Amino acid sequence: xxxxxxxxxxxxxxxxxxxxxxxxxxxxxxxxxxxxxxxxxxxxxxxxxxxxxxxxxxxxxxxxxxxxxxxxxxxxxxxxxxxxxxxxxxxxxxxxxxxxxxxxxxxxxxxxxxxxxxxxxxxxxxxxxxxxxxxxxxxxxxxxxxxxxxxxxxxxxxxxxxxxxxxxxxxxxxxxxxxxxxxxxxxxxxxxxxxxxxxxxxxxxxxxxxxxxxxxxxxxxxxxxxxxxxxxxxxxxxxxxxxxxxxxxxxxxxxxxxxxxxxxxxxxxxxxxxxxxxxxxxxxxxxxxxxxxxxxxxxxxxxxxxxxxxxxxxxxxxxxxxxxxx
Ligand code: RRO
Numbered sequence: 001x002x003x004x005x006x007x008x009x010x011x012x013x014x015x016x017x018x019x020x021x022x023x024x025x026x027x028x029x030x031x032x033x034x035x036x037x038x039x040x041x042x043x044x045x046x047x048x049x050x051x052x053x054x055x056x057x058x059x060x061x062x063x064x065x066x067x068x069x070x071x072x073x074x075x076x077x078x079x080x081x082x083x084x085x086x087x088x089x090x091x092x093x094x095x096x097x098x099x100x101x102x103x104x105x106x107x108x109x110x111x112x113x114x115x116x117x118x119x120x121x122x123x124x125x126x127x128x129x130x131x132x133x134x135x136x137x138x139x140x141x142x143x144x145x146x147x148x149x150x151x152x153x154x155x156x157x158x159x160x161x162x163x164x165x166x167x168x169x170x171x172x173x174x175x176x177x178x179x180x181x182x183x184x185x186x187x188x189x190x191x192x193x194x195x196x197x198x199x200x201x202x203x204x205x206x207x208x209x210x211x212x213x214x215x216x217x218x219x220x221x222x223x224x225x226x227x228x229x230x231x232x233x234x235x236x237x238x239x240x241x242x243x244x245x246x247x248x249x250x251x252x253x254x255x256x257x258x259x260x261x262x263x264x265x266x267x268x269x270x271x272x273x274x275x276x277x278x279x280x281x282x283x284x285x286x287x288x289x290x291x292x293x294x295x296x297x298x299x300x301x302x303x304x305x306x307x308x309x310x311x312x313x314x315x316x317x318x319x320x321x322x323x324x325x326x
Contacts (some may be wrong), residue, residue, distance in 0.1 A: 004102040006154065010022065010155055015261075016278075016312070017312035017313075017314065018308070018311075018312075018314050020144075020309065021302075021305035021309040022041070022305065023309070023314070024304075024309050024316070025314060025316065025317075026301065026304060027316075027317075028280050028282050028283055028320070029282065030183075030208075030209050030260045031090070031183055031209045031236070031260050032183045032208055033063070033145055033183050033208075035063055035116070035117055036285055037062045037304070038062050038273065038277065038281075038282065038283040039062050039273060039283070039284060039286060039297050039300050040061055040062050040063040040065055040117075040119070040284065040285045040286070040297075041061055041063075041064050041065050041285060041286060041290070042264050042285035043066065043067055043119075043121035043147060043187070043285075044093065044121075045238075045286075045287035045288060045290045046064065046067070048067060048103075048111065049065075049111055049114065049177045049179050050082060050107075050110060050200070052064075052224070052290070052294060055295045056295045056297070057298075058116075059114070059116045059179070059289065059298045060114060060297065060298040060301060061101065061115065061298075061301075062116065062117065062301075063102050063115065063117035063118070064089075064116075064118055064119065065121055065147055066103075066107075066111070066119065066121055067121065067123065068094040068095050068097065068123045068149050068152065069099070069100050069103045069122050069133065070095055070099060070100070070122070070125070070133075071099055071125070071129050071133060072125075073097065073098050073102070074096050074097055074099075075092065075096055076093055076095065077092045077131060077154055077192065077231055077232050078231035079231050079313060080229065080230060080231050081094070081230065081231060082225040082230075083091050083220050083229030085220055085229075085237070086238035086241075087240045087241040088237045088238060088242060088266075088288070089237070089238050089240030089288050090218050090219070090229060090230055090232075090235045090236065090237055091154070091244050092154045092230040092231060092235035092236070093154060094155070095154070096223075100122075100133055100137070102291045104136065104137070104140050104187075106261065108140055111142070112142040113142075117145070118142065119145045119146070119185065120137055120143050120145075120146055121149050122134065122146055122148060123148075123150075123152060123155075124162075125287075127162060127172040127175060128175065129173040130148055130162075131178070131179035132176060132179070134146055134179040134180040134184075135320065137180070138143070138181065138182050139192050140182040143244070144182070144183070145182055145183040145185055145208075146176070146184055147185040147186075147187050148172070148184060148185070148186045148207075149162035149187050149214075150162040150169060150172065150186060150187065150189070150207065151163045151188055151189030151191075151213075151214035152214065152236075153191060153214065153215050153216075153235065153236040154232065157232075158191065158234055160189055160192070163189045163191075163192065164191075164192050164210065165198050165201070166198060166201035167201070169198055169202055169205065170201040170202070171185070171226075172193070172205065173201070173204075173205025173207045174205040176205075176206075177205060177206030177207075180269045183209070184207050184209075185208065185209045185210065186205075186206050186207040186209075186210050186233075187210070187211045187214055187264075188202070188212040188213065188214065189209055189212075190212070190213040190215075190242075190249055191217050193255060195249050195252065196252050196253050196257070197257040199212070199256065199261075200257055202259075203257045203258070204258050205207070207259060208260075209259050209260040210259065210261055211261075211262035211263075211285065212246070212249055212253060212262070212263070213236075213242070213246045213249050213250075213260065213265070215238045215242070216237045216238075217235075217237070218234070218235065218237035219234050220303070227240050232309060238265070238266070238288040239288040239289075240266045240268065241265055241266065242265045243266030243267070243272065245265065246263065246264060246265020246266060247263070247276060247279055249265075249276060250263045250265075250276055250279050250280065251279035251280060251323065251325075252278060253280075254280025254321065256281065259282045260283070261280055261282060262282065262283045262285060262289075263277075263279075263281035263284040263285070264284065264287060265283040266288070267285070267287075267289065267295075268286070268289045268296065268300075269299070269300055270300050270303035270304040270306070270307045273300055273304055274304070274307060274319055277316065277320045278307075278319055278321075278323045279317045279321075279323045280320065282320055286300060292295050300325070304316065
């Protein structure tokens, strides 16, 4: 008998396993965005995107997300702005950037064409400013989507002026929706009592997707000097410490809204990526890991192919929402 006829017959409807990791289809759909793979960079941890260029070709990421742009230039928060803790990083950066005019005139021309999908993260100082920023960026061309940062923990003492009240969130997103035809992703904070309710408000306002979680409010202190680790005392915690919280929140949100969820929070490698997809995320963002492994994104993408091939999966989409719980 020929060796090939010894293989077990495929069950009706099942697909042949991929012949090699290169045959695994990593494409995902995030609302109107078609991504070549589900691994994005997280805003803020890759600067304006260009900072990672010496390490890898930015086109290898499903999408590159630029650090938050505001209408006017901002200097950021007092030093120290970063503080390491045993399993996570505290930050209080405070949105330093040169403002949208500089971004449009200087940065965007350098970024155009460098990423497979370019997402610009924006923050306003009032709800109307989000719409104004969206209109300006839309008109510039070369941007594939906007991420609305309604969740920065490092303004107004962590009070989240735009991210906590569902009615404010719905109005803000609706305002942006009417200002742009670009896909809109709303980035949510974990520092709320019901994140699913905020996700629903974003959906009701017309958001195409939600991304979560931004950082968790945290603090560190040196008891000998009495000095907190951050200049603002309180800041946002990211990294492996927050992964279980992020995974739980992504699961909750994916069950309660009918728009795509992008998972963020302590993602380091392909297994982490697949865990977030399993609980219902359509894509993920890698952030803090960049400080240890600047090419974490292409590494995760390559390992994703290997892991799916080893599991006999032809495509990554079969993992999305495959969690067996409640
Ligand atoms: O710049 C920051 O301090 C910052 C921002 Br915009 C954000 O969205 N999340 C965060 O942890 N830090």
